[in-house]
Amino acid sequence: MLAAENVHTLVPTRPQADLFRLAALHRYHILDTPACEDFSFLTELATKVCEVPYAFISLVDADRVWIKSCSGMQMGELPRGESYCSLAVLGDAATEIPDLTQDYRTAGMALTVNAPHMRMYSSVALKSSDGHAIGTLCVLDTQPGRLSDDKRAMLVKLARQVMALIELRANERTLEATVRELEMLATTDELTGLHNRRSLLQRVKFEVARARRFRSPLSAVMIDLDHFKKINDEYGHAVGDQVLAAVGRLVRENVRVIDVPSRYGGEELCVLLPNTPVEGACKFAESLRLKIEALVHPLGVRQLHVTASLGVGSFNHMEIDDVESLFKQADAALYRAKHGGRNRVACGSD
Secondary structure (H helix, E strand, C coil): CCCHHHCCCCCCCCHHHHHHHHHHHHHCCCCCCCCCHHHHHHHHHHHHHHCCCEEEEEEECCCEEEEEEEECCCCCEEEHHHCCHHHHCCCCCCEEECCHHHCCCCCCCHHHHCCCCCCEEEEEEEECCCCCEEEEEEEEECCCCCCCHHHHHHHHHHHHHHHHHHHHHHHHHHHHHHHHHHHHHHHECCCCCCECHHHHHHHHHHHHHHHHHHCCCEEEEEEEECCHHHHHHHHCHHHHHHHHHHHHHHHHHCCCCCCEEEEEECCEEEEEEECCCHHHHHHHHHHHHHHHHHCCEEECCEEECCCEEEEEEEECCCCCCCHHHHHHHHHHHHHHHHHCCCCCEEECCC
């Protein structure tokens, strides 16, 4: 046991050490997370095992102590200078203050002076994997006293369970982030930032089914950059990539949330337009054509301009035969636009 006189001072004697401690805390990304039944179970268990009315799981941030779970009362956070746990994280072991009213560091704190008028505090530091105390599991009572050796031993074991749960949640969040990143890599074209062809083909199946179910139109716009091979041959593939990336960015900036802008292959892009009739799709395509034409691509002291040919395919819900039919119509329209002089839009089967 640590008597009150052995408890460390409220302000870190080595500010740099506290910075390392804070960095360890923030790596867990646990601050301000929603309530969790698993943490609540552990604080409730702590009150039962230690036979006290209150238990907290506290995480000590730079200027506040945030309460992850609280048993016996409702509390969200405290100023760091008003929390007993600010003392505890500066030590290396369990901290016990048998009478908070008799210690000059805690006698004037809000929980001591005001209801519920805490008297006893006992805690175990929550240690990160690299040894930093990021918070505590603590129990409190309105009567002065100490925990028995058996109760303290149980509190230590419960604190280990709390820290194991914090580690588990952090690992789960890391895994979820990794899965999201892998999903993005699997569905995104690296150069343009658009959906890749695989992602487009998956989405179009869904959109065709939805168009049939909700009796809504579905359109697709095929975009082919005019004379793109000449750009690669004359200026190099690096410049060609820059042009394609810039056009991809322009397309992303001019679509709706529900649209699916994609790189269909090579210099050919595609935008899937759910709930859009042929008139709206053709209007969108013409607007996009003009913006591509106006786009300036810096090339040293020169400026490079490109144009695009666009083909629009569109069906109402009764006309959609299969997934491929929409792309076939858009491809046929694109063929007409290219062979009609390029830098133009061809719509549907006209």
